[in-house]
Every structure is written in C-alpha cells, then in structure tokens.
Amino acid sequence: MNDTRPILFFDSGVGGLSVLAATRALLPAASIVYAADSAGFPYGTKSEAEIAVRVPALLGRLAERYRPRLIVIACNTASTIALAEVRAALDLPVVGTVPAIKPAAAISKTRTIGVLGTDATVRQPYVDDLARRFAGDCLVLRHGSAELVRLAEAKLHGHATDPARYAAILAGLFGQAGGDRIDTIVNACTHFPLVADELAAAAPPGVEFVDGSAGIARRVAHLTAGQDWGAAPGEGIAVFTRGDADTAALAPALERFGLTRLESL
Incomplete structure (x- = not known):
C-alpha cells in the first residue's frame, strides 16, 4: 500500500514556512500538514511555562488527527523550551529548530x-x-x-x-x-x-x-530516506488553531508554498 502519511510542520504563525520551503525542495513528493497556532500567536512574548504546557498538548491533538510520520517544530521558541517534552510525549520522530x-x-x-x-x-x-x-x-x-x-x-x-x-x-x-x-x-x-x-x-x-532551514531539511530527508510517499503528488494542508478572516486572507500566500487546503483545529 502507498504510504501517504504527511510531514507535520508546527509554528506559532507563518514563520515555519521558511523551513517548509527548504524541505519541499528536497522532498517534492511529500504530503505536508502545516499547523499554525494562530490562537496562541506570538510565542516570543509568552512565558516558558505557558509554552511548555501548550505546545505538547497541541502537537498531541495534531498527531492524533493527521497521523504524521514525522513532526518538525519549525519554531525556535517552541523548540528551545518544549522539544524534550514533545519527544517524551509522542512516539514518532520530532525534529526541532535551534539557533544556527x-x-x-x-x-x-x-x-x-x-x-x-x-x-x-x-x-x-x-x-x-x-x-x-x-x-x-x-x-x-x-x-x-x-x-x-x-x-x-x-x-x-x-x-x-x-x-x-x-x-x-x-x-x-x-x-x-x-x-x-x-x-x-x-x-x-x-x-x-x-x-x-x-x-x-x-x-x-x-x-x-x-x-537553520537547510540543515533541518537535510535532517528530515535523512530520517525519511527510502520511505514511500505514495503515487500521487503530495497534498498540502494548512491548519490554524483560530480560523478567521485574517487566516483566510493568507490563502494566496499559502498556495505558493503548496498548501491548497485550509482547516481549523
């Protein structure tokens, strides 16, 4: 059977698209789910305690819904605070983003x-x-x-x-x-x-x-080397924790990154 499980990218907003773009260049056939915690944006002004609780909980829900083969926390703030907690909570590979x-x-x-x-x-x-x-x-x-x-x-x-x-x-x-x-x-x-x-x-x-986007892309390619991506071109889904008019206005920009479907969590 074809393996259509996606790679899940996670960020507080649209910043992780820079990491997604580098990964797409190496793995054009991959299915992608890009998740933005728009309801919690921005992370940079939140406390460590808030992020350490919020990020693992959200990624648990996202993993349950989309069944990814791998998660990329495409956010330096979330990675430097919550990466260890996410890895402990989820039984799948998790790639973090740290300052280069x-x-x-x-x-x-x-x-x-x-x-x-x-x-x-x-x-x-x-x-x-x-x-x-x-x-x-x-x-x-x-x-x-x-x-x-x-x-x-x-x-x-x-x-x-x-x-x-x-x-x-x-x-x-x-x-x-x-x-x-x-x-x-x-x-x-x-x-x-x-x-x-x-x-x-x-x-x-x-x-x-x-x-660090190029290095993260290489790490994702290494971890998925030899895996099946399915016969059809990879699908691209963008999911937001708050769906509103501001989110809908991003649709043209998201399409440039191969994200043609918008969903809410």
Missing part, C-alpha cells in the same frame, strides 16, 4: 556574531549552551524582537512594511558594545528568513545572515 550558532561561528571572520530572535528564544539557557559549545572564541550578542515577527507576518499578508523599522531592529544588535564588529547574524526565528531581503538591505555591507 554553529554554522555562524564557522564563517565569522571577526569572531563577533549577532543572534536575532524572539525575546523568549534569546534568553534561553539552550542558547547559552550553543554559544559555549560552538562559538566559545566568539563574542555572541543577542537581541529579541517581537516586532520583526509581526513584520514578517504582515509581509506574507501582502502588506507593505517600513524599511526604517528593520534598521531600527538591527540597531539593537549593532548598538551593543562590540556590535560594530558583527559580520554574521543568526536568524534565530523562522519568521525572519521571510524578510531576508529587507534585513539585508538594512544591514551594513558585508554582513551575512544564516538560519
């Missing part, structure tokens, strides 16, 4: 790295550990921005965004002591690659941005 500090350290020439994420992500001990293990000889500066998440969501909705806002957000990194030496910035939120062009235009010349 290791590849950033590998390419930084000035040995000064910026980590741009949500407030909840940049304060996590998990980030301390990544910096200690993979960037011990680097100055690692961090800045959290809930506004940048909202700008990425606005762009996907087709709204114009102010270039000055991106420069102001980046000033939160470059304005710190030693920030003028930053040559590499980690996009430690999956929303941020969606505004990669805007960030690059606002950054000083020569600054490089990195994220």
Whole structure:
C-alpha cells in the first residue's frame, strides 16, 4: 500500500514556512500538514511555562488527527523550551529548530556574531549552551524582537512594511558594545528568513545572515530516506488553531508554498 502519511510542520504563525520551503525542495513528493497556532500567536512574548504546557498538548491533538510520520517544530521558541517534552510525549520522530550558532561561528571572520530572535528564544539557557559549545572564541550578542515577527507576518499578508523599522531592529544588535564588529547574524526565528531581503538591505555591507532551514531539511530527508510517499503528488494542508478572516486572507500566500487546503483545529 502507498504510504501517504504527511510531514507535520508546527509554528506559532507563518514563520515555519521558511523551513517548509527548504524541505519541499528536497522532498517534492511529500504530503505536508502545516499547523499554525494562530490562537496562541506570538510565542516570543509568552512565558516558558505557558509554552511548555501548550505546545505538547497541541502537537498531541495534531498527531492524533493527521497521523504524521514525522513532526518538525519549525519554531525556535517552541523548540528551545518544549522539544524534550514533545519527544517524551509522542512516539514518532520530532525534529526541532535551534539557533544556527554553529554554522555562524564557522564563517565569522571577526569572531563577533549577532543572534536575532524572539525575546523568549534569546534568553534561553539552550542558547547559552550553543554559544559555549560552538562559538566559545566568539563574542555572541543577542537581541529579541517581537516586532520583526509581526513584520514578517504582515509581509506574507501582502502588506507593505517600513524599511526604517528593520534598521531600527538591527540597531539593537549593532548598538551593543562590540556590535560594530558583527559580520554574521543568526536568524534565530523562522519568521525572519521571510524578510531576508529587507534585513539585508538594512544591514551594513558585508554582513551575512544564516538560519537553520537547510540543515533541518537535510535532517528530515535523512530520517525519511527510502520511505514511500505514495503515487500521487503530495497534498498540502494548512491548519490554524483560530480560523478567521485574517487566516483566510493568507490563502494566496499559502498556495505558493503548496498548501491548497485550509482547516481549523
């Protein structure tokens, strides 16, 4: 029999689409369910306790409904807080998303790295550990921005965004002591690659941005190597925890990522 079980991507909003796109490039035949916790958005301003309870519960419900072969938590905040709890609760492979500090350290020439994420992500001990293990000889500066998440969501909705806002957000990194030496910035939120062009235009010349989407895609491809994807092209479903007019307005953008059906949880 054909195995049509999907890969389930999970994020608080639309940021995980950047990870989905990288995975689609490697696994074009895969069926996809993209789940956005729109009722809980944004995660970056929530407490660790709220996220640690909410994410495993939601993923349990999603796994029961869609029976995925693998789950990707395409959200740095949810991964750095709740990944272990989700893996303990579910009997299937779960791939997390963590800040790409290791590849950033590998390419930084000035040995000064910026980590741009949500407030909840940049304060996590998990980030301390990544910096200690993979960037011990680097100055690692961090800045959290809930506004940048909202700008990425606005762009996907087709709204114009102010270039000055991106420069102001980046000033939160470059304005710190030693920030003028930053040559590499980690996009430690999956929303941020969606505004990669805007960030690059606002950054000083020569600054490089990195994220973990390509590495996650390779990990998913490795874990599903040799598996059957069915005879038909993979289906794409987007499911939201709150279905409203704002969600419906995303339909054209979601179709560009191969998500042609909208559902509510």
